[in-house]
Amino acid sequence: MAPTPNPADDAEQLMMGAVPGVAALGRGPVPDGDHSRHEYHHPAAGWGAARSVGKVLLRSPEPVEGIRAILNMNQEDGGFDCPGCAWPDDPTGLRLDICENGVKHVTWEMAPAHADREFFAAHPVAELAGWTDHDLEAVGRLAEPMSYDPDTDHYVPISWDDAYAMVGQALRGLASPDEAAFYTSGRLSNEATFLYQLWVREFGTNNLPDCSNMCHEASGRALTAAIGSGKGTTDLEDWELADAIWLMGDNAATNAPRMLTWLAEADRRGAALVHINPLIEAASRRTIVPHEFADMATFRTTRTGTMNVQVRIGGDLALMRGVGKALLEAAETDPAALDREFIEQHTNGFDAYRAAVTATSWDDIVRGAGIAEADIRRLAGSYLRSQRLIIAWCLGLTQHEHGVDTVREIMNVLLLRGSIGREGAGPAPVRGHSNVQGNRTCGIDHRPTPAFLDRLAQVCGIDPPREHGLGTVAAIEAMQRRDVKVFVALGGNFALAAPDLPRTFEALRNCDLTVQVSTKLNRSHVVHGRRALILPCLGRSERDRQAGGEQGVTVEDSMAMVHISYGMKDPASPQLRSECAILGGLARATLPDSGTPWQAYVDDYDRIRDVMARVLDGFDDFNAKARRPHGFRLPQPARERVWLTPSGRAEFWAGPLPDDVDPGQGRLMLTTVRSHDQFNTTIYSNDDRYRGLTGLRTVIFMNAGDMRERGLSEFDLIDVTSFSRDGTRRTVYGYRAVAYDIPRGNAAGYMPELNVLCGLADVSSQSEQPVTKHLVVEVTPQPSGRS
Numbered sequence: 001m002a003p004t005p006n007p008a009d010d011a012e013q014l015m016m017g018a019v020p021g022v023a024a025l026g027r028g029p030v031p032d033g034d035h036s037r038h039e040y041h042h043p044a045a046g047w048g049a050a051r052s053v054g055k056v057l058l059r060s061p062e063p064v065e066g067i068r069a070i071l072n073m074n075q076e077d078g079g080f081d082c083p084g085c086a087w088p089d090d091p092t093g094l095r096l097d098i099c100e101n102g103v104k105h106v107t108w109e110m111a112p113a114h115a116d117r118e119f120f121a122a123h124p125v126a127e128l129a130g131w132t133d134h135d136l137e138a139v140g141r142l143a144e145p146m147s148y149d150p151d152t153d154h155y156v157p158i159s160w161d162d163a164y165a166m167v168g169q170a171l172r173g174l175a176s177p178d179e180a181a182f183y184t185s186g187r188l189s190n191e192a193t194f195l196y197q198l199w200v201r202e203f204g205t206n207n208l209p210d211c212s213n214m215c216h217e218a219s220g221r222a223l224t225a226a227i228g229s230g231k232g233t234t235d236l237e238d239w240e241l242a243d244a245i246w247l248m249g250d251n252a253a254t255n256a257p258r259m260l261t262w263l264a265e266a267d268r269r270g271a272a273l274v275h276i277n278p279l280i281e282a283a284s285r286r287t288i289v290p291h292e293f294a295d296m297a298t299f300r301t302t303r304t305g306t307m308n309v310q311v312r313i314g315g316d317l318a319l320m321r322g323v324g325k326a327l328l329e330a331a332e333t334d335p336a337a338l339d340r341e342f343i344e345q346h347t348n349g350f351d352a353y354r355a356a357v358t359a360t361s362w363d364d365i366v367r368g369a370g371i372a373e374a375d376i377r378r379l380a381g382s383y384l385r386s387q388r389l390i391i392a393w394c395l396g397l398t399q400h401e402h403g404v405d406t407v408r409e410i411m412n413v414l415l416l417r418g419s420i421g422r423e424g425a426g427p428a429p430v431r432g433h434s435n436v437q438g439n440r441t442c443g444i445d446h447r448p449t450p451a452f453l454d455r456l457a458q459v460c461g462i463d464p465p466r467e468h469g470l471g472t473v474a475a476i477e478a479m480q481r482r483d484v485k486v487f488v489a490l491g492g493n494f495a496l497a498a499p500d501l502p503r504t505f506e507a508l509r510n511c512d513l514t515v516q517v518s519t520k521l522n523r524s525h526v527v528h529g530r531r532a533l534i535l536p537c538l539g540r541s542e543r544d545r546q547a548g549g550e551q552g553v554t555v556e557d558s559m560a561m562v563h564i565s566y567g568m569k570d571p572a573s574p575q576l577r578s579e580c581a582i583l584g585g586l587a588r589a590t591l592p593d594s595g596t597p598w599q600a601y602v603d604d605y606d607r608i609r610d611v612m613a614r615v616l617d618g619f620d621d622f623n624a625k626a627r628r629p630h631g632f633r634l635p636q637p638a639r640e641r642v643w644l645t646p647s648g649r650a651e652f653w654a655g656p657l658p659d660d661v662d663p664g665q666g667r668l669m670l671t672t673v674r675s676h677d678q679f680n681t682t683i684y685s686n687d688d689r690y691r692g693l694t695g696l697r698t699v700i701f702m703n704a705g706d707m708r709e710r711g712l713s714e715f716d717l718i719d720v721t722s723f724s725r726d727g728t729r730r731t732v733y734g735y736r737a738v739a740y741d742i743p744r745g746n747a748a749g750y751m752p753e754l755n756v757l758c759g760l761a762d763v764s765s766q767s768e769q770p771v772t773k774h775l776v777v778e779v780t781p782q783p784s785g786r787s
């Protein structure tokens, strides 16, 4: 008998674009067929953003609470930290520290708890699996713990104690602790992070994959090798003093909008603002600074970019090599071109670097970067005229095979002129999730250092495992092989954020138990193991009451400032528990003989902070310092020109230029990006305002010449096939071509939809990151696909 077709499977196939001849569905709201594109000429932020905020607040189920909460966001006196991006708060308090996307984010979190037992009783999981990801999250907040019942295919209520017991029993029943993996998304507070890794390591594994493995892992590894610590060195005072800012591979107007204010102020004092990006993004043009009400009233715009360098995808390493080459050439006649004293006193490996640069021809540089020699020299000239250069970067640089090398080459360029450990200068990786940097600081790392483990052992009296654990991609492979049988996720949406969705789905379904600690319903709840738990937690905007009174938690921003954050709003449901409380419950159920005072930690987070102060560098007097207005800055030795590298010096890197920017005859290099209306896998709408697109996410932005070559007109249906390193191919059917200002041979489209095209083999050997900004594809018109 033929199996009965499952409509949800069909819908999932359509979301993936897996059905030949049919338009792909995507993961936003179901498209109504009405889509359009125009050139966006307006300034970023300003009234467009204000209008959008107004719309979001009106749609919000709790408009008054919404406005009140937003005004309390990022404020020093008892407010909470914006759960959006990791851009720091303004320490002077002079600037209105909210942005359009932060507002969207908080109001989205403040939804009523409609994902409750009645909801799950009405909708079997097979049906929910057919909903788009937008529709799943739009149900509202999760209300109470739920457990998957395979007999009825429904999630059914379970008590917190039974849920903890189920996890404890499953973990204790494993042949080895390494048969479990524990994922983190970058929302988790420092306190919850510390408890999480303590539980996992006391249990006995370092299998702690996290979203960093897909995000800034390359930055951390490169910075550690170059300057001895995995973080940037600049703070906002430096951003106020810089006379040149280069922004590489970052869509700031969308993903770190509060940066626009700092760019506008830099322009007013005459700084050079260079945007290095294959796409001309909104931040490279003008903004209306939202906290300057006179500007808002008079529509006065300020420039946020003075130069665009439209590098080809993956060409940043070559571009930086070119800048270095121009500087070294200039130094032959101009002694001030290099900071020789700094190079001599503070660095190692300069001669090898110079030799590597000499060995790289201008031809190779120009081909690799896709930028003319004269323009590269112009960029270097601008650096020579400046005294204080900040180079900031985000995912455009990291999600490549050579992400680590690229960040090393940025460091080379900074080291040449001593642009580090000096006011107004230095490297500035722009982090993603609001506490992703804090997660690493507080112990989420599948490759922990022996020094950290020693301290943990000594202070907490546990015997942590020493072998490295599994990162994200390795964890997927292990689940597929059934080497890992229990998967626990503290936040995030692993099913959708990871590469190669069909294999990731299979991996999760292979597990005996999947546990998701979440705020909202998402794909990772409907793609689950044989048994599955949904454990709903408080969001950052909500009050956290424990036995010891109301609790605050700390986070660390992109610039290593740590501060405390208090929720302001009553929890969406009385059944919700804090992440710390859930972790305490899970730990006690897993480790009945544990000597760790789990309950005492949960009762009063000051006790967690006290023990963190003894384990982590720079956290001494943590409880007092966290409560200072704006908190405290973690020490960054490289900022003081103290280099914690094995040589005790900052290290130049002298590798060769890779030859991997050319996708090959007839193929394109595809990069995956976020739209203006999404937060990672959370999709608010099908629009992307700054790119002028409305109504559709299943698009590929292409150069008009590449479209002509393929006989394509705007919005024609196309199929996109990727070529994985392991020789396999993957296709999404029924996307649409959109002409865009992007270099020939390059293309862009949206994550998470296009994660289908990234194979598990397509992972950087330097960083273990999936190379989701470096996919080799072929775009073909869909047979009879004219629309």
Ligand SMILES: Nc1nc2c(c(=O)[nH]1)N[C@H]1C(S)=C(S)[C@@H](COP(=O)(O)OP(=O)(O)OC[C@H]3O[C@@H](n4cnc5c(=O)[nH]c(N)nc54)[C@H](O)[C@@H]3O)O[C@H]1N2
Binding pocket: 084, 085, 086, 101, 215, 248, 249, 250, 251, 252, 254, 255, 256, 276, 277, 278, 279, 281, 311, 312, 313, 314, 315, 316, 394, 395, 396, 397, 431, 432, 433, 671, 672, 673, 674, 675, 676, 678, 679, 680, 773
């Ligand atoms: N509103 C909102 N804010 C967010 C997020 C969100 O989804 N929504 N996500 C958060 C997270 S977790 C992160 S990590 C950050 C992500 O912030 P971004 O890194 O800005 O995110 P992406 O959309 O991936 O954009 C990458 C940028 O790099 C460019 N790019 C792509 N390939 C290349 C390349 O080869 N070279 C160069 N030079 N540029 C390239 C793209 O054109 C794009 O401008 O934002 C955080 N903030």
Ligand SMILES: Nc1nc2c(c(=O)[nH]1)N[C@H]1C(S)=C(S)[C@@H](COP(=O)(O)OP(=O)(O)OC[C@H]3O[C@@H](n4cnc5c(=O)[nH]c(N)nc54)[C@H](O)[C@@H]3O)O[C@H]1N2
Binding pocket: 137, 184, 185, 186, 187, 188, 211, 212, 214, 215, 216, 395, 399, 432, 433, 490, 491, 492, 493, 494, 497, 498, 517, 518, 519, 520, 521, 522, 537, 538, 539, 540, 579, 672, 673, 674, 679, 680, 681, 682, 750, 751, 752, 754, 755, 772
């Ligand atoms: N192709 C491609 N893939 C990518 C990327 C890319 O650029 N291209 N970017 C990568 C990057 S940079 C990242 S960071 C990952 C993102 O990967 P993740 O961090 O795994 O995904 P998110 O979409 O941020 O997770 C959203 C879910 O988090 C839960 N959540 C929200 N707030 C909270 C909270 O306070 N506590 C808890 N416990 N749960 C909460 C909600 O249930 C929500 O559905 O994706 C990666 N994947």
Ligand SMILES: [Mo]
Binding pocket: 211, 214, 215, 216, 431, 432, 433
């Ligand atoms: Mo990220």
